[in-house]
Structures are given as structure tokens and as C-alpha cells.
Amino acid sequence: MAHQKIRKAVFPAAGMGTRFLPATKSIPKEMLCLVDKPLIQYGVEEAVAAGCTEIIIVTGRDKAAMEDHFDSSPELEAALAARGKLSLLDAVRSLSKLAKIVYTRQAEPLGLGHAILMAKELVGDEPFCVLLPDDIVDARVPCMKQMVEVFDQTQSSILASEAVEGPAISNYGCLDCTPDARNPRLLAVKGMVEKPRFEDAPSANAIIGRYILTPRIFQMIEGVKPGAGGELQLTDAIKALLEFEKVYGFHYEGKRHDAGDKLGFLKATVELALKREDLGPGFREWLKQFPL
Numbered sequence: 001m002a003h004q005k006i007r008k009a010v011f012p013a014a015g016m017g018t019r020f021l022p023a024t025k026s027i028p029k030e031m032l033c034l035v036d037k038p039l040i041q042y043g044v045e046e047a048v049a050a051g052c053t054e055i056i057i058v059t060g061r062d063k064a065a066m067e068d069h070f071d072s073s074p075e076l077e078a079a080l081a082a083r084g085k086l087s088l089l090d091a092v093r094s095l096s097k098l099a100k101i102v103y104t105r106q107a108e109p110l111g112l113g114h115a116i117l118m119a120k121e122l123v124g125d126e127p128f129c130v131l132l133p134d135d136i137v138d139a140r141v142p143c144m145k146q147m148v149e150v151f152d153q154t155q156s157s158i159l160a161s162e163a164v165e166g167p168a169i170s171n172y173g174c175l176d177c178t179p180d181a182r183n184p185r186l187l188a189v190k191g192m193v194e195k196p197r198f199e200d201a202p203s204a205n206a207i208i209g210r211y212i213l214t215p216r217i218f219q220m221i222e223g224v225k226p227g228a229g230g231e232l233q234l235t236d237a238i239k240a241l242l243e244f245e246k247v248y249g250f251h252y253e254g255k256r257h258d259a260g261d262k263l264g265f266l267k268a269t270v271e272l273a274l275k276r277e278d279l280g281p282g283f284r285e286w287l288k289q290f291p292l
Contacts, residue, residue, distance in 0.1 A: 008128040009047035012115035014060030014106035043131040050144035072096040111231030132209025139254025160210035161249040167198040172206035187249030
């Protein structure tokens with residue numbers, strides 16, 4: 001088989017964002033801003049940095065703001081140019097030039113596996129990556145770029161993983177795996193358990209919202225039985241994939257922020273703001289007035 005490259009990235013973004021109501025009644029959760037960029041923009045920029053040239057966003061009802069965000073805006077650009085705000089003009093113009101961005105609809109929120117299945121025709125018969133906008137990974141080398149480098153070596157599906165100690169593992173999909181002898185960051189996956197009890201967890205290796213998947217995953221998703229609420233679980237499909245192909249976990253370098261949780265969103269906002277050269281110093285001084 002010819003050596004394959006990752007060119008396409010899928011973003012499941014059709015959820016209702018109930019954890020952020022009432023804000024998400026009128027604003028897609030993916031458009032909530034960390035500092036001055038919406039969540040989904042962080043992920044799209046990460047995918048582009050990893051070499052992806054086509055972004056596939058799986059949307060639902062009331063998600064048009066995402067399409068507008070990545071589209072050109074002649075009126076706004078003209079206004080910024082007229083006022084001499086050239087740095088802002090460059091930032092706005094760059095959004096429509098990041099990559100080819102296409103959209104497909106998920107009519108019903110029937111699980112992560114179902115959302116990915118909606119991208120089948122656009123992905124075609126090639127490996128692709130999946131990024132969940134809720135997970136923001138702050139890393140010197142973008143997380144997906146690290147994963148693509150591993151895929152180039154293995155030509156196998158890769159699941160981003162981080163060590164989660166203690167009962168918190170029950171909040172994640174958990175890998176049953178063994179470390180690879182040649183690469184300590186690589187984990188040979190034997191199986192996985194969705195949100196296990198702490199005492200039943202096969203390891204402390206949690207799956208986070210970054211995946212590289214081979215196209216056979218679509219066949220596996222179509223073959224799994226729906227779970228609670230009629231949802232198609234991606235973990236079930238990956239477990240089925242293990243019967244045909246190798247799957248690896250990967251301990252990436254970087255810090256993940258769970259921006260799909262209110263507390264995690266607040267923590268991410270503070271940490272990312274403090275790292276900004278234009279905001280960090282003043283923000284740090286302001287924070288000092290609070291008795292912590």
C-alpha cells in the first residue's frame with residue numbers, strides 16, 4: 001500500500017452545548033471565545049499546522065455563525081482598512097484563507113460516531129484526523145502535528161491520550177494498552193472501556209479529543225449497534241477496528257484544557273491570557289489584587 005498522508009480534518013460541531021446554557025441558546029458552543037478566538041478556531045489552526053488542507057465541519061441547526069466566521073467579510077475588511085487597523089485586517093482576512101473549509105449537517109445528535117459518519121463522502125477513501133473543539137491543547141508543537149508525525153511512521157489509527165490518575169478516569173474513555181518498546185510515548189491498544197469505574201479501569205491512559213483514523217472506521221461505525229439514546233459510539237467502532245488493524249495511543253506533549261466544562265473554560269481563559277505578550281503582564285498585575 002502506498003504511503004498515505006493526512007490531508008483532511010473533521011470537526012464534530014453539531015452538539016447543543018447544554019453545559020453552557022443560556023449562552024449557547026443563541027451562540028454555538030464552538031464560537032465561545034477564549035481570550036479573543038472562538039474555540040473552533042484554535043482547533044482549525046492546529047489542523048492546518050499539522051498539514052491539513054481541507055477542514056470538514058459537521059454542523060447542526062443554528063450553527064451558521066461558524067460558517068460566517070471562516071468566510072470573507074468585505075464590509076468589515078473595508079472598514080478596518082479605512083481606519084488603518086491593518087493588524088486586525090490581516091487577522092480577519094487570514095480566517096478565510098486558512099484552508100478549504102466545507103460543511104455537512106448532522107440532522108440529529110446521535111453520538112460522536114454518527115457525527116464522524118456524516119463526513120464519510122467528504123473524506124473518501126483516505127485517512128483523516130478528528131479534533132473535538134472542546135479540547136484545547138496548548139503545546140509548543142501542535143498536538144495534531146505530533147500525531148501526524150507518528151502516523152507517518154505507523155500508517156495506523158492514533159488516539160491522543162493523557163494519564164489520568166485516580167477516580168477521574170471514570171470521566172473518559174480508557175485504553176487497555178501496553179507501551180511500545182521503541183517509543184515510550186506510543187501505546188499498543190488491545191481494547192478500550194468507555195467511562196469505567198476506577199476499580200475496573202484497565203489503565204490510567206485516557207482518550208482525549210484528538211484522533212487519526214483510517215477510512216475503514218466508517219465501515220465499523222455503520223456496523224456497530226446504537227447505544228443509549230440511539231447514539232453510535234466512536235469507541236465501539238474503534239474496538240471493532242482492532243480486529244482488522246493496529247491502533248495506537250499516543251502521549252502527546254502539551255497541556256490540555258477541557259473547555260467544554262465551565263471551570264475548565266475559565267482556567268483555559270486565564271492561562272492562555274497570561275501567556276500573551278500583549279495581555280499577560282497587565283492581567284497578572286490585576287489578578288494580584290485578589291486574595292487567593
